[in-house]
Amino acid sequence: LLNPRSVAVVGASDDPTKISGRPLHFLLRAEFAGPIYAVNPSREQAQGLRCYPSIAELPRTPDLVLIAVPAQAVLDVVRDCAQSGVPVAIVTSAGFGETDEDGRELQRKICAAARHGGVRLLGPNCLGAFNAFTGMYATFSQTLMSGFPTAGPVAVVTQSGAYGSHLAFLSQRRNLNIGFWVTTGNEADITVAEVLEWMVDRPEVQVILVYVEGVRDGAAFRGALTRARSNRKPVIVLKVGRSADGTRMAGSHTGALSGADEVYDAVLRQAGAYRAGSIEEQLDVGYVCARATPRPVRRLGVVTVSGGVGAHICDVAATYGLPLPRLPRPVQRQLHQMVPYASVANPVDCTAAALQDTALTSAAFRALLRDGACDAVVGFFSTVPSNAVFAQRLQEAMISGVAGYPAALLVICMVAGPDTISRYEEAGALVFEDPNRAVRAIAALGRFGESFESALDERPEPIEPLGPLEPRAYSEVEAKTLLAAAGVPVPRELLAHDADEAAAAARLIGLPVALKIVSPDIVHKSDAGGVALALTDIDSVRDAHDSILTAVHRVHPTASVEGVLVSPMAAAGTELIVGAKVDPTFGPVIMVGLGGVFVETFRDVALRPAPVDHSTARAMLSELAGAAVLEGARGREPADLDAIARCVVAVSRFAAGHGENLREVEVNPLVAYPKGQGVLALDAMLVGGTEEITA
């Protein structure tokens, strides 16, 4: 697809501005090195090339065929490709799976014909692909009408062709050079995941920009992201469908089926990929990653010509979690002598004096790097670098200030034209206009750095498949038994079938006890009168047993009742919910959150694809908004975080072991006790089978 030795365009037009004429035009103008063939039965020639009537009549079999004919004619061309032994074809035509049942049927047919003949397919309903290193422009993207990109370390893979074109144009303007560019459209065959798998291993590729509406092969996508992290290649994703309207729009666009958006969040986070919230953010982060090596940013230095903007940068650094260390006092005193009226602790405010006093600018950068030991320095210089009088001196001062610290990240915020920007970039600086965006991108680079460092530690133990689950709701007793075997601590409980058994159980367990109805048909046990708490003597246990059965029978006369569960009264603790569901795209997903309003009102939960290891489970707990409750805020005792994490790991491995056989498992509440005192699963729910079950 990306390194063909020869390319044929089927449906080639003579008009280089038409959609069907542009690919030929681009290939010719870019001087693609191999043979270029035009195929069009209704023309003698196109753009100076002889037109062949069909693929079969070409002098040799092309490595890649671009099919630019109306949807109804595509199937025949794909069959021709198959017969001639073409290895890859691109179908740019629309009118397939993204439309209606007829379109989906047509897509299935071309897909079957291609597979049968050993042809790999890109598209349909895509904009093609290019390899800027070889001039292989198999696309009709109108963006290329104004020029070709400079081949470079950025790779783009996108389900939306128009988005890919837009990104290509903006990248070029930003000196962000794209080498490989692939649009996958409807993904009848080749997917974003498969392209990504290839890109992460290419030595030419340093950073990858991805646009997805919905991933078809979740495991391959996760695998490619994880491999990108091992290869230390940042992946920056714009995933649409966060909102209901966005999901609807995405679905009708390339026919993508997306799993839950929050699961994508979890998958990207787990694999260390960056999810951008806007086009601009994707490019900003792509820009720093293409021009600098990801490394943790633990100390940010700030040089400014405006104290006001300096204060603003402090605010945004706090927002993105970058700490600003203060310079040592003696260094502050030295700087203070150069700029007596300004703040020099970090930010170093050079004031308008920076225009005249170049020694001050040098000293500021040097102090932050040498004495402040900053990993990164951001300098705000407003329009000064484009001021003819001061520009040259300022740049020299900056360069001399950072000399000797080649590993430091240097980001300059300035308002300037492309020439000035290039000059700073050639000197090793990254250039932004807006300080908020600069700091956000520095923070993103730092996050990649941290993720690449920690990637080595993470290796969950292999999962052994667990026995099959039946497609039904399990009772609480069954669920707890299975979870206990998987390593989830449960209370010692006994199922009683009559009042005598309940009394005997209470004696064995020890008073006080709680009684609870056990029935797969009753979800809201308390509402049905199916719960009795804090029973302190044996007679009460007997009475409660019978009252429960009476109440339940009145509310749910047809419910099947397995018995009454006798449990010890658990001590109070911090309540959590730990559960797992199976996402249609990514499979089992583990969830943990604090109980009550945390989950109900704030939806404060952490998700990850299952299974997770202990350190990931700990990370999930600390990313909860209510983490302070567990960590011992306001005089509380810290909860047993390790025991909670062990339970999260156990449930995640239980879910992963059952895989597709699991529909949902939930421990709610899981009560956590103070550090060293463990956790207890007070209730549990388990549903097997992949289909929706009506309770």
Add this chain to the structure above:
Amino acid sequence: LLNPRSVAVVGASDDPTKISGRPLHFLLRAEFAGPIYAVNPSREQAQGLRCYPSIAELPRTPDLVLIAVPAQAVLDVVRDCAQSGVPVAIVTSAGFGETDEDGRELQRKICAAARHGGVRLLGPNCLGAFNAFTGMYATFSQTLMSGFPTAGPVAVVTQSGAYGSHLAFLSQRRNLNIGFWVTTGNEADITVAEVLEWMVDRPEVQVILVYVEGVRDGAAFRGALTRARSNRKPVIVLKVGRSADGTRMAGSHTGALSGADEVYDAVLRQAGAYRAGSIEEQLDVGYVCARATPRPVRRLGVVTVSGGVGAHICDVAATYGLPLPRLPRPVQRQLHQMVPYASVANPVDCTAAALQDTALTSAAFRALLRDGACDAVVGFFSTVPSNAVFAQRLQEAMISGVAGYPAALLVICMVAGPDTISRYEEAGALVFEDPNRAVRAIAALGRFGESFESALDERPEPIEPLGPLEPRAYSEVEAKTLLAAAGVPVPRELLAHDADEAAAAARLIGLPVALKIVSPDIVHKSDAGGVALALTDIDSVRDAHDSILTAVHRVHPTASVEGVLVSPMAAAGTELIVGAKVDPTFGPVIMVGLGGVFVETFRDVALRPAPVDHSTARAMLSELAGAAVLEGARGREPADLDAIARCVVAVSRFAAGHGENLREVEVNPLVAYPKGQGVLALDAMLVGGTEEITA
């Protein structure tokens, strides 16, 4: 200051690039209409003007004097101004209140000299001011070296001069035309608030951009903002000091003292001003407000050439709370015939077909405005408008599509050069590059529109000053008595001084009751053994009374005890906290939040300057993250929101009535019952006096 008939520059230099030479240079080059005087005892002439040795020797007294001499020489010049009857002087020199005690002393001296002589002062440590309508450039801002702004409807007032310069440059590049521009620096006399007060009433001014580090006159600032809203003039504020580092930096920059950052948030929100999070956001919102009339945006339409970006726009519209109505089915069917493979419900995806088929583009805009009744339409056109082949046709199609809907807001997202952008702007469209920023700015315009509409309703009743508070912590009984008089519902409670009184009180109130120690010296009553709950018989009341006194005496042997409070056991309900504090800048501030983890962990509170009226109190409740808990989420009964709001109003009026005499008042918990059943203040705390009190 902004409309002088004559200007003198003291310390004028002959070199037009020097700080002390630029103001003269700018005034001359901008052809300021009145006399311009140069004052410099050590020169004969400067930039072609005769130099006078002092202000006293000028042929006439100038309306405005710009003082650009070293800090130590400023006092004498201010005295000269006073003697000559100069009405306003600008001091640009640094080295005053922003430095050390010597600088602060010098600032006090120039301030006193000015006040004594009737001279108003701008600065010191500022960059001056300009009026672009008259060419009155009393500033040395280096930004003006590359040209003067086109005078227009934007006014800028900023405490940071460099920030003001930066904003002026960016505004000019954005076709955002500044008329008045004032930098206030250390604000020895003239403040941001006073300048704002003037600007909001100027007919030339349509939108105001503000930068503040800390406001010196909170009441004037709030008053000016409120007046801006009445005048329907958007005010967009960048306030720094959100973070600890930002506050420190701001403090050392212009010596500003800022109140709590979250109080600024509340003040800006209450007055309908917009708080920008970045320079870019301030300009984006300023841009839409300068080019479009604020109006509520309740229906957003989207036209796109990329389905992918269309889906992204859906996501960002949801983020900023803008709803996308779907087009009626028959209209969708019509559009579907023009663009069969794309989504047309809204967003209308014109696909690459938009390039060729101009009727489609027209139809898309018309459908959204006519059939979708959209207030605003955002169109994403990538690079198409700058494509020589399609540009003209596309613009015509767009204009014909929106013809007949002059009130609709039209925002086009495109990547294009300044000429293309101007062409669209002249045709009435607003132009953005990034769709996320476009939608954010549209939402901001809509928020101004809503705020201007609702401004008429809001008129809290006048406050009557309440009797003075003593500078001490009041007991719970005292606090409840005062709050009850102010309209806060409290339980019927009685103070008992011995066990017999407690028993009698319990009989009167009715069992069960709770007992609680009353002492100004004991803050944590439960910890001290000072509380007994749910006492169901009279003997228990007697016992509990004595146990409380024994326990309290053991823990706090020296505490002064007023007695034991006997209260009815309140029914359970939803717990809230309602309180007020006095901010050093803005005075009394009212706070409401849900109790427990909502406040402790999520800091989920709503703040407003006090007093508030009922509708504002209701708005505060609905902006809580946990609002759903009050509104009846997940099968709960809705709480009595009106009763809660009445209590918030009462506490806010209590706080405002006491003003500076109050240090803190808090009802915690306020228990809210289901709709119609009211609220009850179970505990209350009241501290009088403005100084910190140690408990």
